[in-house]
Amino acid sequence: MAPSLEAPDNVEDVLDNPLKTSPNLVAPEPEHCPGPESEAAGKADSCAGCPNQAICASAPKGPDPDIPLITERLSGIKHKVLILSGKGGVGKSTFTTLLAHAFATNEDNTVGVMDTDICGPSIPKMMGVETETIHVSGAGWSPVWVLDNLGVMSIQFMLPNKDDAIIWRGPKKNGLIKQFLKDVEWGEMDYLLVDTPPGTSDEHLSVNSFLKESGVDGAVVVTTPQEVALLDVRKEIDFCRKAGIKVLGIVENMSGFVCPKCTHESQIFKATTGGARGLAKEMNIPFLGAVPLDPRIGLAADYGESFFDAYPDSPACTALKGVVRRVGEEMGIKAEVILPED
């Protein structure tokens, strides 16, 4: 018999099923599992004969009781922004770091960064706090403070050895993301930036359902110019549409490289199909700007320095500041409040 493939059309179903506490299963979910959190859990046709059937059927239904707790915990945060991209290695974490540093230049602002990339956390290294650990107090987990007004939370802070692999399936990742939102003492903050892993899977669904209630300003989508990247980014924007996340705009990273010797500009990742600008037009979303490929951005990230402080006069820095202001504008914050002209 020819194998069957269920058409991947149940996105809405997945999104409509609010996250609930997962029951403790005694066996792996079967292939056509409706999901232990879904309404049909324990009752679907595919549940017949599953060792988990009784557990799933008796599990509490309805919205996750932790969502009000999360909403309460995050009530002191004014703006929440997601940084997304379907593609890996396009600069999500780099851009999150730069955005956080830019917002934090105004001393009146308090900025938080939450790294939801569980299997490949990069934020701690880029912020230069890789070796820190989390402190736990009665009020919850304290974020690691990079600056007086810039706090970070990442799984990296919880690993005994920094190179340990985190071999986790979806539900475990969702559990940690929930803890990051529920148990971390974020306090009063102006901005919370949420860095995400590539793709459109568990982490993204969880972040979306946990934050829906407390409200998200929107998502900044990062891409590189070539079609291989845009292909995945298009999927991410489709995801945002379906999930009802507002797309604040799209940033084109690694756009052009100027040779330090002859100043000839090469399009390394050539925009053969119009790049991010073309995609923004096609999908009808704002284009926030293009940031050139500057080897010093990567160096600053490796050393955990702020690129803005290290190379304030570079063209990449000017471009980035422009993008930061545009992000602010899309959030309805005046450019001079975000980043005063210097």
Add this chain to the structure above:
Amino acid sequence: MSLDNVKNIVLVLSGKGGVGKSSVTTQLALSLSLAGHSVGILDIDLTGPSIPRLFGIETATVTQAPGGWIPVPVHAANPTAGIGSLSCMSLGFLLRERGDAVVWRGPKKTAMVRQFLTDVLWGEIDYLLIDTPPGTSDEHISLAETLLKNALPGQVAGAVVVTTPQAVATADVKKELNFCVKTGINVIGVVENMSGFVCPNCSECTNIFSKGGGEVMAMDFKVKFLGRVPIDPQFIMLVETGRRPVYPIGTEINGLDVGRSEVVDNSGDYKDPGQLVEKYKDCSLCPIFKDIARDVVNDIESTKS
């Protein structure tokens, strides 16, 4: 089972995204094919499949046959030219619209990975390269589990781990190497991708993402270092538009002079006729991957004997 006639299975892994897993898979497949081996590529990056795009076969669809799916052929074997056949399977071929998001939670991804491993009719092939998404999560666990359960002894040759040189990337890739240790997957070696960029105007090499990080990491983990692959925009043009790579005279890549033409016209986005595998021979990265493919083959053969 569909993997029964596959001689060797090679995984292409990286903890980090966007380091070039898919482009390394592509080039490794082309090089193995040029060396006369028959090759299959299985793309298990479900939420961001890139293989269909890289081979320019995005509009292709998978044929269902009794007993399973027939993978999409890229080119047939050409025994006179010494080229082996190449075919691919990817979720990209099963989507209705190329922009459609695939929003799947773990169990669904696990089921798909399993189905890809059991229901694709590869036929007799020498190498099956499995391209993976970044990370160490559902797809990887399912892949490792299914292979452990279903593969014949000695069939899973191991993993080629891809990284870029900068510390931010190697930090994640080290996690992947530890994943291989924990799951008992043999690491064939490490490829350092995007290692340096040669300016097409003045032939100056700039290390955009620093240099040497992959080699140091391979040394730290006592695994073989397979080589350094520079950034070549001509390769990107080749896969994106189908243009045959041409380099200005004096272009040196990894010590090899690849320049052929006095004047290089970089403006046109025209498509040259011919098969990708033919055109790839003109790419500066082809000799580098020839060596990498040779090392991979030698490593596999030596462990077998």
